[in-house]
Amino acid sequence: MNDFVDAFRFIGDxxxxxxxxxxxxxxxxxxxxxxAVAIALPLGVWxxxxxxxxxxxxxxxxxxxxxxxxxxxxxxxxxxxxxFVNVMVALVVLAVPPMLTNAYVAVDGVDxxxxxxxxxxxxxxxxxxxxxxxxxxxPLIFAGVRTAxxxxxxxxxxxxxxxxxxxGDIIVDQATYxxxxxxxxxxxxxxxxxxxxxxxxxxxxxVTPRGLRARRRVGAAVGPATTTET
Amino acid sequence: xxxxxxxxFAQSDPVIPEFGRGSSCVRDNGxxxxxxxxxxxxxxxxxALLEHIALTLIAVLIGxxxxxxxALAAHKRGWMATPVVVVTGFLYTIPSLALFQxxxxxxxxxxxxxxxxxxxxxxxxLFRNMLAGLxxxxxxxxxxxxxxxxxxxxxxxxxxxxxxxPAIVAGLxxATVTVxxxxxxxxxxxxxxxxxxxxxxxxxxxxxxxxxxxxxxxxxxxxxxxxxxxVQRALSPWTRTARP
Amino acid sequence: MxxxxxxxxxxxxxxxxxxxxxxxxxxxxxxxxxxxxxxxGDDDSxxxxxxxxxxxxxxxxxxxxxxxxxxxxxxxxxxxxxLGELYKQGLEARGFTVNLKENIGSTEIxxxxxxxxxxxxxxxxxGIFNSTxxxxxxxxxxxxxxxxxxxxxxxxxxxxxxxxTPFENVDALAVTTEYADxxxxxxxxxxxxxxxxxxxxxxxxxxxxxxLPGLARGYGITDVRFSPLTIGLQYQAIDNGKIDVAxxxxxDGQLVDGRYVVLTDPKKIFGIQNVTPVVSSxxxxxxxxxxxxxxxxxxxxLTTEAMQRMNAAVAIDKQDPAAxxxxxxxxxxxx
Numbered sequence: 001m002n003d004f005v006d007a008f009r010f011i012g013d014x015x016x017x018x019x020x021x022x023x024x025x026x027x028x029x030x031x032x033x034x035x036a037v038a039i040a041l042p043l044g045v046w047x048x049x050x051x052x053x054x055x056x057x058x059x060x061x062x063x064x065x066x067x068x069x070x071x072x073x074x075x076x077x078x079x080x081x082x083x084f085v086n087v088m089v090a091l092v093v094l095a096v097p098p099m100l101t102n103a104y105v106a107v108d109g110v111d112x113x114x115x116x117x118x119x120x121x122x123x124x125x126x127x128x129x130x131x132x133x134x135x136x137x138x139p140l141i142f143a144g145v146r147t148a149x150x151x152x153x154x155x156x157x158x159x160x161x162x163x164x165x166x167x168g169d170i171i172v173d174q175a176t177y178x179x180x181x182x183x184x185x186x187x188x189x190x191x192x193x194x195x196x197x198x199x200x201x202x203x204x205x206x207v208t209p210r211g212l213r214a215r216r217r218v219g220a221a222v223g224p225a226t227t228t229e230t
Numbered sequence: 231x232x233x234x235x236x237x238x239f240a241q242s243d244p245v246i247p248e249f250g251r252g253s254s255c256v257r258d259n260g261x262x263x264x265x266x267x268x269x270x271x272x273x274x275x276x277x278a279l280l281e282h283i284a285l286t287l288i289a290v291l292i293g294x295x296x297x298x299x300x301a302l303a304a305h306k307r308g309w310m311a312t313p314v315v316v317v318t319g320f321l322y323t324i325p326s327l328a329l330f331q332x333x334x335x336x337x338x339x340x341x342x343x344x345x346x347x348x349x350x351x352x353x354x355x356l357f358r359n360m361l362a363g364l365x366x367x368x369x370x371x372x373x374x375x376x377x378x379x380x381x382x383x384x385x386x387x388x389x390x391x392x393x394x395x396p397a398i399v400a401g402l403x404x405a406t407v408t409v410x411x412x413x414x415x416x417x418x419x420x421x422x423x424x425x426x427x428x429x430x431x432x433x434x435x436x437x438x439x440x441x442x443x444x445x446x447x448x449x450x451x452x453x454x455x456x457x458x459x460x461v462q463r464a465l466s467p468w469t470r471t472a473r474p
Numbered sequence: 475m476x477x478x479x480x481x482x483x484x485x486x487x488x489x490x491x492x493x494x495x496x497x498x499x500x501x502x503x504x505x506x507x508x509x510x511x512x513x514x515g516d517d518d519s520x521x522x523x524x525x526x527x528x529x530x531x532x533x534x535x536x537x538x539x540x541x542x543x544x545x546x547x548x549x550x551x552x553x554x555x556x557l558g559e560l561y562k563q564g565l566e567a568r569g570f571t572v573n574l575k576e577n578i579g580s581t582e583i584x585x586x587x588x589x590x591x592x593x594x595x596x597x598x599x600x601g602i603f604n605s606t607x608x609x610x611x612x613x614x615x616x617x618x619x620x621x622x623x624x625x626x627x628x629x630x631x632x633x634x635x636x637x638x639t640p641f642e643n644v645d646a647l648a649v650t651t652e653y654a655d656x657x658x659x660x661x662x663x664x665x666x667x668x669x670x671x672x673x674x675x676x677x678x679x680x681x682x683x684x685x686l687p688g689l690a691r692g693y694g695i696t697d698v699r700f701s702p703l704t705i706g707l708q709y710q711a712i713d714n715g716k717i718d719v720a721x722x723x724x725x726d727g728q729l730v731d732g733r734y735v736v737l738t739d740p741k742k743i744f745g746i747q748n749v750t751p752v753v754s755s756x757x758x759x760x761x762x763x764x765x766x767x768x769x770x771x772x773x774x775x776l777t778t779e780a781m782q783r784m785n786a787a788v789a790i791d792k793q794d795p796a797a798x799x800x801x802x803x804x805x806x807x808x809x
Binding site: 003062063065066067068069070071072074075077078079081082154157158161162168171172174179182183185186189190193194 | 261262323324325327328329331332335404407410411414415424425428429431432435437438440441443444445446447448451452454455459
């Protein structure tokens with residue numbers, strides 16, 4: 001209990017350090033998410049639109065979720081050396097699967113009637129995708145992004161052992177910062193993850209077409225149980 | 231003994247045996263030196279792998295028992311669900327590195343410390359899935375069973391649990407791969423598991439060991455996941471054909 | 475029909491499901507029991523699975539027989555792993571039971587682990603003991619003085635320092651053999667002969683008292699161009715001609731080949747860093763008189779050259795520290 005109080009005192013005493021490391025942490029997270037989104041969303045949406053590759057798209061998140069993070073970072077260091085890049089690459093590998101699967105399931109699962117109606121109205125496939133499938137799929141796509149962001153924030157902590165600066169630097173260095181420091185930095189990471197979760201939950205709600213919002217609570221469970229957020 | 235320096239070796243300088251040179255692949259830190267892996271398999275990699283499996287199995291089994299007990303209790307007394315989810319959820323958000331270090335002053339640099347932390351991470355997943363599985367039994371089924379004269383206990387063991395198995399195994403699957411991943415971080419507490427060669431290799435940036443240990447860990451996770459998928463399929467044949 | 479509705483025929487299927495359930499639970503319980511026993515069994519006696527024998531002769535005169543197990547910790551770099559294995563196997567050969575906790579962390583963590591009883595002993599460098607653990611930053615004329623100061627502190631705090639090893643793992647400056655010959659360099663003092671030489675070292679070397687300031691104060695060396703680099707890469711840098719002088723450690727494996735000359739430090743500005751096994755006094759007593767003798771027998775054979783070769787085997791040739799330690803102890807009749 002004492003350490004808990006000391007942890008908050010530590011946070012109070014070390015605001016500049018924590019702020020700087022938080023920015024580093026966010027930089028790592030942001031870079032990894034940007035690349036992962038650029039890979040996962042277009043691919044997932046496209047496959048879902050074509051209703052192709054379901055086996056791979058659905059199972060990649062199962063495989064991806066199983067990948068041990070430190071082991072990936074370890075292989076990353078061997079291939080790319082110590083530093084920001086290799087940790088970022090490992091984080092991309094971990095972030096892509098849930099987003100890819102969610103994007104696929106989201107677009108693939110759009111109500112066929114709506115799609116038929118749009119085609120009947122004379123829309124080209126691209127227009128169908130952009131004006132009908134995507135808006136209806138956005139909530140689930142965002143759910144995937146939300147899962148990935150929280151996971152990446154938590155895993156970025158490990159990057160400190162591989163030369164990527166983050167809040168994990170304090171957690172790894174118990175010698176210098178002692179237990180209040182470790183606990184304080186851990187609280188910061190948890191807070192960061194919570195903020196991200198709330199932010200993306202809000203975004204998810206914002207992009208849900210109004211008509212779907214009531215149904216969303218039921219529909220959010222759509223997809224195999226394997227895409228449950230960890 | 232008051233002498234500061236250990237007395238010099240009595241007869242002559244000590245004998246320094248030939249330790250043998252590593253292959254040029256290893257000396258130049260080549261990407262993957264198969265020779266090193268073969269030579270160090272039984273000393274370093276295999277023991278680490280077995281320790282990792284042991285750490286995982288113990289954590290998942292103990293976590294299952296605790297989560298199971300909690301889920302049964304929460305199934306009976308619905309109000310328990312929220313507090314349990316809050317506590318286990320809180321444990322789940324603590325970064326693993328931090329939780330391990332926080333436990334060390336209490337339980338020491340031992341396997342116990344590592345297991346306590348690993349078990350904590352399984353509780354949220356297992357509890358939620360077990361409870362969801364139990365609650366997911368349709369009311370009509372429960373009524374029919376009770377109508378047939380079953381006691382509450384028979385209802386639980388003969389009807390609810392079997393029907394909850396798929397969800398329970400799904401939770402086991404997630405918990406197991408989570409533990410396999412987190413057990414690598416246990417190296418900060420006890421030098422066991424695949425985290426040990428990974429960490430030691432990171433300190434020296436020894437590529438072969440990084441890849442060997444990392445790949446072993448990934449393989450272990452995928453194999454465990456695959457096995458549990460088979461168990462999941464075997465227990466719920468009706469889901470095999472259904473696809474959303 | 476709803477999936478799961480209980481009909482007579484489905485009840486049959488449920489019985490199968492129930493049978494499977496029972497079987498699974500039974501298997502789970504059996505596995506738990508097995509691993510529980512295994513875990514409880516090893517937790518106290520063993521994080522280490524090194525294949526060392528506890529003595530080839532089990533005569534009743536083995537000093538370690540019947541003594542309580544001792545937990546030996548090591549810090550987080552290869553030389554420490556080697557030292558840990560050397561002491562562990564040396565002790566086990568004389569009947570002691572050693573629980574090795576390898577790679578527990580930095581000096582501060584090892585010290586805290588010792589004070590809180592999580593480990594009973596670990597090998598420390600006397601200079602680091604004095605400066606980091608005892609908070610005493612005086613410089614000492616020789617190893618005996620450093621040892622005496624450290625021992626006094628230790629005994630006031632419940633530990634004992636066992637006698638020092640012949641080798642020390644201390645910071646030093648090294649140059650290639652041909653650079654040394656070209657400029658006639660044998661000691662750090664000779665560096666004043668070379669104008670504006672390029673020195674590469676750890677970033678903290680620039681500011682810390684035992685770094686550039688120490689060179690200036692002790693030898694009057696001020697004309698130097700310093701480049702910070704990651705420790706581990708300094709040999710590459712000197713080989714590639716990026717620096718002339720590198721900060722090294724006297725037991726680095728790279729020094730075995732004779733390609734580099736380590737400059738002597740007569741004024742001892744880099745300190746004194748022989749190794750002393752730090753042991754909890756209470757545990758030392760409990761282990762009996764044979765304990766210190768056994769540890770000392772190992773310490774005695776650890777010369778600088780021996781450590782360089784062992785470090786080379788472990789850090790450069792990537793051999794297993796346990797195997798290297800075993801070979802060394804066998805060659806010197808200590809196993």
